Amino acid sequence: MSAQLSKSVDPSTATIERPDYSIETITSAAKITVRHLNFYYGRVQALFDISLNISERIVTAFIGPSGCGKSTFLRILNRMNDIIPATRVEGEVLIDDQNIYATGIDVVELRRRVGMVFQKSNPFPKSIFDNVAYGLRINRMTSSKRELEGCVEQALKDAALWVEVKDRLKQSALGLSGGQQQRLCIARALAIRPSIILMDEPASALDPKATSKIEELIVELKKQYTIVIVTHNMQQAARVSDVTAFFLLGKLIEVNLTEKMFTNPDQKLTEDYITGRFG
Amino acid sequence: MSDFKRIIAKRKRQDFIFNIVGIMCTLVGIVTLGALLTDLLMDGLTRLNWTFLTSFPSRFAARAGILSSWVGTLLIMLVTALTAVPLGVSAGIYLEEYARKNWVTNLIEINIANLAGVPSIIYGLMALGLLVYQFKLGQSVLTGGLTLAFLILPIVIVATREALRTIPQGIREAAYALGSSKWQVVRHHLLPYSLGGTMTGIIIALSRAIGETAPLITIGALTFIAFLPPLPVTTQPPFLSIEWLWSPFSVLPIQMFNWVSRPDQDFVVNAAGAGLVLIVVTLLLNAIAILIRYRVRKRIKW
Numbered sequence: 001m002s003a004q005l006s007k008s009v010d011p012s013t014a015t016i017e018r019p020d021y022s023i024e025t026i027t028s029a030a031k032i033t034v035r036h037l038n039f040y041y042g043r044v045q046a047l048f049d050i051s052l053n054i055s056e057r058i059v060t061a062f063i064g065p066s067g068c069g070k071s072t073f074l075r076i077l078n079r080m081n082d083i084i085p086a087t088r089v090e091g092e093v094l095i096d097d098q099n100i101y102a103t104g105i106d107v108v109e110l111r112r113r114v115g116m117v118f119q120k121s122n123p124f125p126k127s128i129f130d131n132v133a134y135g136l137r138i139n140r141m142t143s144s145k146r147e148l149e150g151c152v153e154q155a156l157k158d159a160a161l162w163v164e165v166k167d168r169l170k171q172s173a174l175g176l177s178g179g180q181q182q183r184l185c186i187a188r189a190l191a192i193r194p195s196i197i198l199m200d201e202p203a204s205a206l207d208p209k210a211t212s213k214i215e216e217l218i219v220e221l222k223k224q225y226t227i228v229i230v231t232h233n234m235q236q237a238a239r240v241s242d243v244t245a246f247f248l249l250g251k252l253i254e255v256n257l258t259e260k261m262f263t264n265p266d267q268k269l270t271e272d273y274i275t276g277r278f279g
Numbered sequence: 280m281s282d283f284k285r286i287i288a289k290r291k292r293q294d295f296i297f298n299i300v301g302i303m304c305t306l307v308g309i310v311t312l313g314a315l316l317t318d319l320l321m322d323g324l325t326r327l328n329w330t331f332l333t334s335f336p337s338r339f340a341a342r343a344g345i346l347s348s349w350v351g352t353l354l355i356m357l358v359t360a361l362t363a364v365p366l367g368v369s370a371g372i373y374l375e376e377y378a379r380k381n382w383v384t385n386l387i388e389i390n391i392a393n394l395a396g397v398p399s400i401i402y403g404l405m406a407l408g409l410l411v412y413q414f415k416l417g418q419s420v421l422t423g424g425l426t427l428a429f430l431i432l433p434i435v436i437v438a439t440r441e442a443l444r445t446i447p448q449g450i451r452e453a454a455y456a457l458g459s460s461k462w463q464v465v466r467h468h469l470l471p472y473s474l475g476g477t478m479t480g481i482i483i484a485l486s487r488a489i490g491e492t493a494p495l496i497t498i499g500a501l502t503f504i505a506f507l508p509p510l511p512v513t514t515q516p517p518f519l520s521i522e523w524l525w526s527p528f529s530v531l532p533i534q535m536f537n538w539v540s541r542p543d544q545d546f547v548v549n550a551a552g553a554g555l556v557l558i559v560v561t562l563l564l565n566a567i568a569i570l571i572r573y574r575v576r577k578r579i580k581w
Binding site: 123125188189 | 379380447449450451452453454455456457458459460463467468472578579580
């Protein structure tokens with residue numbers, strides 16, 4: 001890889017008119033700032049000198065071929081890689097101007113602010129209600145049973161699941177369909193009111209109908225949340241995201257406004273990947 | 280073409296032969312067990328009645344009973360379970376969820392697997408040296424229970440770890456992502472979801488311990504005992520007593536061992552009766568294990 005490849009483009013310098021967003025929205029203050037990040041699984045380096053800004057209340061998509069490090073990078077943003085043994089991080093990740101890898105950072109508190117939805121829906125084998133209420137309970141976010149019920153209802157509504165499950169909240173979450181389970185996981189993440197939501201290929205295991213529901217939901221959610229989504233599906237990135245970052249072999253090749261990325265990318269490699277010449 | 284047919288016919292024949300061999304092998308096990316049980320039933324049932332269960336051993340076969348030995352078995356199992364379960368489950372959780380994976384934990388892991396295979400009499404010798412002579416716990420219920428707890432500890436640890444491993448990593452990640460601490464992940468998710476596997480392992484381990492004779496004889500359990508340990512409840516405050524822990528004891532398998540080694544045929548029948556009780560208790564334990572596993576599996580499907 002040449003030095004030119006690892007050069008990233010700051011979306012704040014990209015100027016292109018978008019019909020539904022003024023450029024001010026796109027260039028709003030960075031919610032997440034990553035500086036010179038290297039990541040290692042044991043002795044194997046998985047990410048190389050990544051620097052990037054992620055803006056507030058927009059959808060940022062990470063694309064790239066399998067094994068390019070996009071999921072690993074996503075999991076760095078809520079320190080999910082901490083639970084994998086022998087991993088190591090170098091560099092800085094600032095969220096709301098606070099380095100989350102500094103000593104003394106409370107990981108539990110960080111993960112409350114940075115929610116996550118996983119590739120494979122992973123509801124707890126508990127009732128639908130208890131799944132959504134779990135985060136509220138352990139973080140002691142509600143003081144009464146009524147408040148708890150209200151929060152659970154709101155989260156399920158935000159995840160567009162309320163109508164389908166309101167009559168069976170006490171039933172096991174494992175009885176839901178795949179798409180419903182994934183929306184339940186989104187509701188569970190929303191319930192504790194994070195400001196950032198990380199989504200790791202949230203629709204890759206779902207059929208087209210369930211996928212489009214999730215995508216509509218993502219577009220709806222970005223009004224309130226900063227969303228970072230990893231996706232294999234480039235059409236999906238094009239449909240839901242405002243900014244797209246392209247990863248290849250652990251390096252960040254290009255960050256750009258999604259429209260520009262998919263029509264006229266700055267890097268040759270990006271163009272090759274998007275047009276399907278490799279990957 | 281005929282070549283092809285011949286090959287197919289040959290394969291079918293191989294299948295058929297293996298089927299027969301398999302059935303034979305299975306039958307050897309089942310028939311032997313069946314014969315043993317029938318023999319035990321024929322001998323033992325004649326002796327099995329209320330008096331047999333509520334009498335102390337005696338030098339007259341007709342008057343001898345198994346009261347002190349089944350009470351002993353019960354108390355020993357109580358001590359064993361109360362010690363081995365918390366220790367074993369905690370150790371299993373620690374090794375699986377908390378411990379760093381390095382050569383020390385690898386070494387511990389290999390040794391635990393080996394410990395599960397150590398002959399039980401070795402545990403008896405260790406308990407005799409350590410618990411009886413060193414810690415002066417005496418030839419008591421406490422010593423017996425602890426000895427069997429040592430014996431089944433590796434089985435409980437391994438069962439706990441196996442049960443934890445069946446829980447998908449995604450569940451741990453989901454809990455962490457919501458801001459759980461490690462202890463909350465263990466307490467709210469891993470423990471309840473692995474309960475089926477852990478309980479099954481514990482009960483299998485206990486049903487192994489209940490039949491153990493050698494280590495208890497080694498530490499000096501009595502073969503003839505005509506009194507019961509003191510009651511765990513008293514009439515005076517604090518109403519609970521742990522006196523029974525220091526009481527001498529006998530257990531069912533030792534009682535049986537004692538009886539079969541007598542020349543008098545009537546005592547051998549007594550042994551069959553005691554054996555029957557032991558088998559019923561073991562089968563009951565196994566039935567509970569199966570029931571728990573079934574219920575948990577119905578509730579949780581990954």
